[in-house]
Amino acid sequence: MRKREFLNQLEKRLNMIRKAEIDEIVRYYDELIQDAVDNGETENDFIAKLGSVDDIVKTIQEDENFITKIRERSEFTIRNAIGTTTRIIGRLIFAFVSFVLVVIAFSFAVSGFASAVYATVLVFIETDVSTSITMMRVGNAILGVGLLLIAIGLMKWYFDIARRAFDKLLQEIEKRLRKESE
Numbered sequence: 001m002r003k004r005e006f007l008n009q010l011e012k013r014l015n016m017i018r019k020a021e022i023d024e025i026v027r028y029y030d031e032l033i034q035d036a037v038d039n040g041e042t043e044n045d046f047i048a049k050l051g052s053v054d055d056i057v058k059t060i061q062e063d064e065n066f067i068t069k070i071r072e073r074s075e076f077t078i079r080n081a082i083g084t085t086t087r088i089i090g091r092l093i094f095a096f097v098s099f100v101l102v103v104i105a106f107s108f109a110v111s112g113f114a115s116a117v118y119a120t121v122l123v124f125i126e127t128d129v130s131t132s133i134t135m136m137r138v139g140n141a142i143l144g145v146g147l148l149l150i151a152i153g154l155m156k157w158y159f160d161i162a163r164r165a166f167d168k169l170l171q172e173i174e175k176r177l178r179k180e181s182e
Helices: 003-013 019-038 043-050 053-062 066-125 131-181
Strands: none
Touching (some): 003 019, 003 043, 019 043, 019 066
16 A cells, blocks of 8 residues: 555545544654654655554544644654754854864964064164163063964864864764664
8 A cells, every 4th residue: 555545545434533634644654654764764664563544543532642642753853953053044144153263263364474584683683772671672572472372272272162063963973873773
């Protein structure tokens, strides 16, 4: 039996309950069959495993909590989808902020290194300048070294966080692969 035929028969035989509940039950079985097909089973084989439409209707009539269970499953699926979406958006924001942070750190490193080298060269090349100008150049060199050290610290901090996030992502992927292979 094909999915459409099964769902149509189920809908016709559930005439003793409200239309909204029938829709929920049909949607539930539609998703159940689709999940099985997505996992490699054929429609016909899975529908045969479900049993006859009459048996399913009988089970629904006997189980007062059946519709409640379907609703809880649906709410769990929605929460799970929202959770996944939130994680994806969070990771995209993290990647963007990380990129900006690395660009800032790199600019600190370049400007700090250039400033330190330039000020150091000027201190040693120009010997006839006043003490105040020499002190400004030394201060500029120290500022350049400070910027360089800040940039190195920012990059180290970022790469530590990125490495931990990447390790966590790999563990999550491995866990899902193991789960799927079982």
